[in-house]
Amino acid sequence: MAATAEPKDAATRTEQVFRRLRDDLLANRFQPNEPLRFERMRELYESGIAPLREALSRLSESGLVVQVGQKGFRAAPFSLEDLHDIVETRRKLEVLAAQDAAQNGSEQWESNLVATFHRFGKVSRSKPETVAERAVWEERHTEFHRALIAGCRSRWTQQLWSIVFDHAERYRRSAIGLGHWSENEYADHKLLFDAAINRDPERLGELLHSHIGVSAERLVMHLSPSLAGPKAF
Amino acid sequence: MAATAEPKDAATRTEQVFRRLRDDLLANRFQPNEPLRFERMRELYESGIAPLREALSRLSESGLVVQVGQKGFRAAPFSLEDLHDIVETRRKLEVLAAQDAAQNGSEQWESNLVATFHRFGKVSRSKPETVAERAVWEERHTEFHRALIAGCRSRWTQQLWSIVFDHAERYRRSAIGLGHWSENEYADHKLLFDAAINRDPERLGELLHSHIGVSAERLVMHLSPSLAGPKAF
DNA sequence: GAATGCGGGGATTTCGAAATTCTCGGGAAT
DNA sequence: ATTCCCGAGAATTTCGAAATCCCCGCATTC
Structure with a gap:
């Protein structure tokens, strides 16, 4: 067993994408209100669409991204x-x-x-x-x-x-x-x-x-x- | 324009599933800690797996369901x-x-x-x-x-x-x-x-x-x- | 007898493509 | 000139199946 406990298996791909996306949002690597299109996200996070949608859904629940109708996801605005x-x-x-x-x-x-x-x-x-x-x-x-x-x-x-x-x-x-x-x-x-x-x-x-x-x-x-x-x- | 505003288009299927799932959770139609398996969910909510996973992901973010590792989703426990x-x-x-x-x-x-x-x-x-x-x-x-x-x-x-x-x-x-x-x-x-x-x-x-x-x-x-x-x- | 390792079956997770919806510019009608 | 409608292109949403992983019982070994 290693010295310090490291439970960060990064087990599922959705988890990895979720963490990286959250980091990028907190670091303002996306403009406020910027559309987060899937084509670009696929390249950035090397993932299929399914994990991306799940990660974005979770982030929209805590307000870091907003999901509009059938218009996809955006980085949350500032005011x-x-x-x-x-x-x-x-x-x-x-x-x-x-x-x-x-x-x-x-x-x-x-x-x-x-x-x-x-x-x-x-x-x-x-x-x-x-x-x-x-x-x-x-x-x-x-x-x-x-x-x-x-x-x-x-x-x-x-x-x-x-x-x-x-x-x-x-x-x-x-x-x-x-x-x-x-x-x-x-x-x-x-x-x-x-x-x-x-x-x-x-x-x-x-x-x-x-x-x-x-x-x-x-x-x-x-x-x-x-x-x-x-x-x- | 109608009398009272009714923005409830129930536009996307994920939204419908999300709302119904949330209702069922709040009404305790699932046992605490009960596994929410996809086969059953598919029948219950007449939906594919993708919308189900998104709805469950969102619900896990607010704690009404918990997502374990690669073991799927469960209704949140009571204590x-x-x-x-x-x-x-x-x-x-x-x-x-x-x-x-x-x-x-x-x-x-x-x-x-x-x-x-x-x-x-x-x-x-x-x-x-x-x-x-x-x-x-x-x-x-x-x-x-x-x-x-x-x-x-x-x-x-x-x-x-x-x-x-x-x-x-x-x-x-x-x-x-x-x-x-x-x-x-x-x-x-x-x-x-x-x-x-x-x-x-x-x-x-x-x-x-x-x-x-x-x-x-x-x-x-x-x-x-x-x-x-x-x-x- | 207890512990370990190994498959078979079942469930989750992920992918690629089909279906649906939105956007936006051009053309016709007023 | 302005408005309205429509269709091509683009983007999201959804599906069905493939890939992956976990659980669990059984045989093997110490």
């Missing part, structure tokens, strides 16, 4: 209104979940959070320059927030949080290259980390609330120009 | 733990959404709520006896709760609420025939309705919190015997 809603919904869920984790998280949650924050810290002390560095930073950042709420007792809250966090990440990553970066990413998250480890739900809630709010404001500032058009996309 | 989680998550979302609706709901939301409560009232003054009556009651009940939060400004909160409410409804309807019915369904919902119309978020929140809590307790009492087994299903 300032949607961004605002996403952020607010994520904020409520994450505050609830994190506070519950701070109160009821297990020993194992705590130690996993320490390890995850350590990994996040290593890539957050300086601004990521290359695309690859930025991708790693995003991964670690997501990992940290997930680890923060992983101690929450409600599986469903975590599941719903994942959905809106995905959408938030899609917006966030669309601002890469627009100079979207804050100098105190590390310090901000350190505060969250400390409040969680100190089991201080009150403070953790306040910090999270403002952290998400501030990040969102900065994001809206960067994205407003491109999203302000008359039609939402 | 007391899951029920508890569902109820708590729904409670938080619905309280948040309803309070926002009470504060910010439009004129149109208000009038639609009146109409919906009227329809609900007509079937809630006496206990539904036949299966058909009970089905109508469930429909109107869902309609009322949806209309209550429809005034909420957050589309995403409403969307996430829909997911957990579906699961809650599945549990609730599994208790039909076990004498699961309360005499004061009408009175309880009348209080909610009044608080919403009076734009009293504080009171509406409290009422909803206890309404969902009480309903859940009664439900757990009825379902505990069948769900208490060593294995979750």
